[in-house]
Amino acid sequence: MDEYGGSIENRTKFLFEVIDAIKEVMPENRIGLRLNPSLNGIFGMEADEETIPTFDYIVEKLNQYDLAYLHLSEPFNDVSKVPYLVTEIAKHYRPMYKGTLVINAGFDQEKGNKFILEGLADAVAYGKPFISNPDLPKRFELGADLAPFDQDTFYTPGEKGFTDYPSLAEVNAG
Numbered sequence: 001m002d003e004y005g006g007s008i009e010n011r012t013k014f015l016f017e018v019i020d021a022i023k024e025v026m027p028e029n030r031i032g033l034r035l036n037p038s039l040n041g042i043f044g045m046e047a048d049e050e051t052i053p054t055f056d057y058i059v060e061k062l063n064q065y066d067l068a069y070l071h072l073s074e075p076f077n078d079v080s081k082v083p084y085l086v087t088e089i090a091k092h093y094r095p096m097y098k099g100t101l102v103i104n105a106g107f108d109q110e111k112g113n114k115f116i117l118e119g120l121a122d123a124v125a126y127g128k129p130f131i132s133n134p135d136l137p138k139r140f141e142l143g144a145d146l147a148p149f150d151q152d153t154f155y156t157p158g159e160k161g162f163t164d165y166p167s168l169a170e171v172n173a174g
């Protein structure tokens with residue numbers, strides 16, 4: 001085992017080396033980091049008892065940095081039966097992280113506003129709804145209907161399903 005294996009300190013060393021290397025070439029406060037602490041059983045990721053302590057260690061240590069933001073994802077699937085995982089990521093990490101916290105995964109406007117109002121995150125990121133609604137903030141502002149996304153075109157090449165969804169202005173222009 002080398003210096004990158006074994007202890008939590010060793011296994012997180014590479015992440016901090018990457019951040020430190022990026023800091024050499026651009027301002028620290030322009031670097032964002034995205035983590036998904038309760039990712040389990042998908043994308044080949046298998047969590048274990050050390051997973052959350054590892055992320056806790058990372059997030060605590062990130063307080064020594066002045067990042068643009070830390071972006072955390074709520075669990076992508078139901079982890080309530082997995083005793084060693086966190087089911088509510090923002091609730092768990094908001095008190096721990098002192099910098100700007102972005103949260104995502106499965107949010108709609110109402111849930112996003114709720115998290116902001118409750119102080120659980122500084123910002124909410126939207127993925128799938130943004131794909132099918134290129135003017136998503138405008139639609140939120142207007143309380144307009146959202147266009148549904150088509151999962152069949154998520155991972156296919158070409159513009160179809162990525163850049164061909166119309167904005168409200170384009171819809172209204174016919």
Ligand SMILES: Cc1cc2nc3c(=O)[nH]c(=O)nc-3n(C[C@H](O)[C@H](O)[C@H](O)COP(=O)(O)O)c2cc1C
Pocket residue numbers: 073104105106107125126127128129154155
């Ligand atoms: C077509 C597509 C491509 C994605 N590509 C990436 C990626 O390259 N890296 C990543 O971290 N997440 C990727 N994601 C995950 C999203 O960033 C996001 O975490 C996920 O869709 C849940 O948020 P949402 O419910 O707001 O969509 C992708 C999602 C979709 C639908």
